[in-house]
Amino acid sequence: MSxxxxIDILIEHASSRKRxxxxxxxxxEKIKHTCRSxxxxxxxxxxxxxxKG
Incomplete structure (x- = not known):
């Protein structure tokens, strides 16, 4: 089977989310900078x- x-898709998604x-x-910070611009x-x-806190 090729x-x-x-499972491959789930692993890739988990890896991307982890990053x-x-x-x-x-x-x-990038989102804040873009919004503020x-x-x-x-x-x-x-x-x-x-x-936190």
Whole structure:
């Protein structure tokens, strides 16, 4: 059997998600910078399991 299986897709998705989760604050800074370039008064609000304190 050849080709891509559902498991292959799940593994690739998990790997991609892990990359973002491990470096989440870098991506959030990029999002904030992009939003602020469009609207200097904007706010980026982070909530959920990423928030500490």
């Amino acid at each position: 080709g891509i299986t559902a 973002y989760v491990e470096d989440v604050w870098t991506y959030l 469009l609207d200097p008064d904007c706010r980026v609000i982070v909530f959920g399991s990423l928030v």
